[in-house]
Amino acid sequence: MKFVRETRLLVLTLMFMSLGGWLLHLRIHPPPIDPDGAHNPAFWIPFVMGLMNVLVSPILLSFARTLVIGYLMNGISVVIGTILMLTLSLSGLPHPLTFGSLVLSTTFPDIMLLFGKLFIGQQILLHHHPKGMGRMFTVGWWTRHFVYLSVIFAIGHFVWR
Numbered sequence: 001m002k003f004v005r006e007t008r009l010l011v012l013t014l015m016f017m018s019l020g021g022w023l024l025h026l027r028i029h030p031p032p033i034d035p036d037g038a039h040n041p042a043f044w045i046p047f048v049m050g051l052m053n054v055l056v057s058p059i060l061l062s063f064a065r066t067l068v069i070g071y072l073m074n075g076i077s078v079v080i081g082t083i084l085m086l087t088l089s090l091s092g093l094p095h096p097l098t099f100g101s102l103v104l105s106t107t108f109p110d111i112m113l114l115f116g117k118l119f120i121g122q123q124i125l126l127h128h129h130p131k132g133m134g135r136m137f138t139v140g141w142w143t144r145h146f147v148y149l150s151v152i153f154a155i156g157h158f159v160w161r
């Protein structure tokens with residue numbers, strides 16, 4: 001495995017964006033510490049995914065042989081994070097509903113940070129595969145997976161309500 005020096009600034013940028021988002025999430029929703037409390041275990045999912053995006057994903061993206069695994073890990077965390085934050089925003093829309101309240105009183109800014117992570121990961125991938133990887137890992141590919149996972153999440157939400 002050879003360390004890729006040309007992409008280290010992009011990987012470092014991705015790591016700092018992940019760290020900032022993870023720390024922001026920890027400030028808003030700290031994971032439950034009390035083992036006897038009736039806390040929702042779903043609070044641990046963003047904690048662990050954020051930790052993996054800060055520590056594991058940059059290492060995987062730094063080597064040519066593990067690049068695709070790191071790229072997928074980064075992209076899937078963006079898709080899942082977007083779906084969960086969008087669900088949270090839709091469950092408690094601000095009142096009165098205006099353009100300003102939609103942009104500033106929902107998780108819209110956080111979702112935009114996640115999209116930035118996806119685009120940086122795309123640039124790292126394009127450094128190694130300048131012509132892309134066929135139909136995989138394009139905007140259409142990520143959009144399809146976003147829709148698929150959203151439908152699965154919505155079905156699960158309505159079935160196990």
